Amino acid sequence: MSLRTPLGRVRGLGSAKHGLDHWWYQRLTALALIPLSIWLLSSFIAQIGNDHDAFKAWLGTPGRSVGTSLFLFAAFYHMKLGIQVVIEDYIHTRWINMTLLIATTFICVLLGTASIFAVLKLAFGG
Amino acid sequence: MAQVERPLSPHLQIYKPQISSVLSILHRLTGIGLAVGTLLLTWWLTAAAYGAAAFTHAQGFMDSWFGQLFLLGFTLAFFYHLCNGIRHLFWDIGKGFELETVDKTGWLVVVGTVVFTALTWFLGMTWGGIA
Numbered sequence: 497m498s499l500r501t502p503l504g505r506v507r508g509l510g511s512a513k514h515g516l517d518h519w520w521y522q523r524l525t526a527l528a529l530i531p532l533s534i535w536l537l538s539s540f541i542a543q544i545g546n547d548h549d550a551f552k553a554w555l556g557t558p559g560r561s562v563g564t565s566l567f568l569f570a571a572f573y574h575m576k577l578g579i580q581v582v583i584e585d586y587i588h589t590r591w592i593n594m595t596l597l598i599a600t601t602f603i604c605v606l607l608g609t610a611s612i613f614a615v616l617k618l619a620f621g622g
Numbered sequence: 623m624a625q626v627e628r629p630l631s632p633h634l635q636i637y638k639p640q641i642s643s644v645l646s647i648l649h650r651l652t653g654i655g656l657a658v659g660t661l662l663l664t665w666w667l668t669a670a671a672y673g674a675a676a677f678t679h680a681q682g683f684m685d686s687w688f689g690q691l692f693l694l695g696f697t698l699a700f701f702y703h704l705c706n707g708i709r710h711l712f713w714d715i716g717k718g719f720e721l722e723t724v725d726k727t728g729w730l731v732v733v734g735t736v737v738f739t740a741l742t743w744f745l746g747m748t749w750g751g752i753a
Contacts, residue, residue, distance in 0.1 A: 523711065523714060526707050526710075526711060527711065530704065530707075530708065533700070533704065534704075537700070537742070538745075541742060541745050541746045541749060542749055544746055544749060545749075547674070547677075547678075548670065548673070548674040548677040548678065549674075551670060551677070552670065555670075571660065572660070575653075575656070575657050575660060578653045578657070579653075579654070579657055582650060582653070582654065607660060607661070607664045610664055610667075610668055611663065611664045611667045611668065613671070614664075614667040614668045614670060614671035615667060615671075617671040618667075618670055618671055621671075
């Protein structure tokens with residue numbers, strides 16, 4: 497057992513330097529999503545009425561599949577961070593809070609992985 | 623010690639709704655709405671990966687009246703969250719905090735949301751030959 501006060505211990509250790517991570521990545525993904533989402537939305541509008549082959553041909557170029565994958569990664573990351581804050585703010589029962597936070601992470605990773613895999617399959621699969 | 627149930631700030635229920643507070647909560651609500659909308663996006667992309675039949679099925683849902691309504695709500699939520707998100711990023715660098723500016727940019731977001739949504743659907747119907 498140490499005789500150091502909690503304050504002294506914290507001063508000695510310093511912070512973990514991760515305090516800003518959540519805030520920072522929410523902004524970083526937001527910034528990335530501005531051009532990516534506008535590009536993707538306008539591309540999808542131009543795809544209206546196209547059949548499967550045409551859509552596959554459109555998505556199949558390297559630039560478009562990379563752009564779409566980047567959008568999906570940034571979007572699901574941003575979504576995870578945003579939903580997390582809403583849960584932390586409004587759900588005060590500890591076990592419900594934890595359950596929802598875990599579920600949010602799992603669902604975002606699942607949807608993100610599934611949709612990025614779909615893009616890659618369409619790009620490579622022919 | 624007995625827990626005393628004191629009212630908690632900020633007493634939302636007795637405040638008169640203002641443009642600033644309404645837009646603030648709308649940012650969260652549209653964020654949640656967009657999260658729900660990603661289910662459709664994932665379904666659509668996954669369906670395309672499964673093949674032509676699944677893709678046609680997903681397209682069919684989007685052409686239905688419910689699908690169109692869903693997409694309209696998604697478009698509104700998207701442009702609101704985008705415009706207001708940019709407003710938030712300006713606040714993050716310390717710009718636009720004057721009350722007058724906050725009101726002005728707030729209304730700008732509202733107008734932008736309506737205009738961009740209308741433009742999107744106009745282009746969609748023109749290019750898509752009326753879905």
